[in-house]
Amino acid sequence: AKALGRGSFQIYADHLAEDFNRRTQLESALRQAIDLDELYLEYQPRFRADNGQITGIEALLRWRSERFGQIAPDEFIPIAEESGQIVPLGRWVLDRALTEFSACMHRLPPDITLSINLSPRQIQSSDLDEDILLAMRLHNMPGERLDLEITETFIVEDYVDCERFMQRLTAHGVTFSLDDFGTGYSNLVSLSNLPLAALKIDKSFVRDLADRSNHLAIVEAIIQLGHNLDMRVVAEGVEDEQQLACLQQLHCDETQGYYHARPQAMQSLCERFSQADV
């Protein structure tokens, strides 16, 4: 910092202060987001890699703030996690996603699942499993139709609680997928003991599939590992035909990404994949 001189240090300090201010302001705006009706969901479909059939849709939270405009989840989710607001936000997501999905479910192909992302903090709130089971009953949602996406952090933070939580829900037919696989530091033995139905390969590996031979090797190894452990393997962030072709060749089970479909309103997905008037 010395070499930068006083002026540069001042600029750096100002930046830090600005970041801090924005965070604080977003945090307080987020507290009112539910009441002000600023949140909504988009859904991104997943497809079988071999025949292109839709297999499921993932709910993704969106926030359009009156004061700050559209804020990306990568910015507001970490703030919500740190402030604990992810707990009420997560309940909102669950309720809204089940409401929208169950309204559309009968028009979609019969085995399509709804995936919901869970943060580690949510499982630490004592009754997440009860909340989920209650929401399923309320919306007449069979457990087989619900998939929960968790990350390695989720598991690492409290393995015993996590295992109990997963077992309680899998007993009702709910499945679990491990999100962002490859970016964490999980213990593979622990992972293999959990009831995981799928591994999702993080999009950072998919992006450079063609240009970086180490990423190709990693993706190939993840697919092998998943299959050897009887899990499905899903690649996220598929943006072009070459990536898809490569994943097909490696026998990846499912793909998701802008190449197939962007996240969108339930209404538009429902129209695109509706079975009613085929």
Ligand code: C2E
């Ligand atoms: P994620 O669960 O890994 O979701 C995948 C992200 O990749 C989404 O970003 C999605 O819009 C984006 N994506 C999909 N296809 C492509 C593609 O082809 N290329 C690229 N570059 N990106 C693609 P999004 O919606 O901005 O969400 C970011 C993260 O925020 C999510 O990552 C998830 O960790 C978190 N998140 C979103 N909604 C929720 C939620 O309801 N609850 C929790 N706990 N976290 C959420």
Ligand code: CA
């Ligand atoms: Ca996800």
Ligand code: CA
């Ligand atoms: Ca991811």
Ligand code: CA
């Ligand atoms: Ca993520």
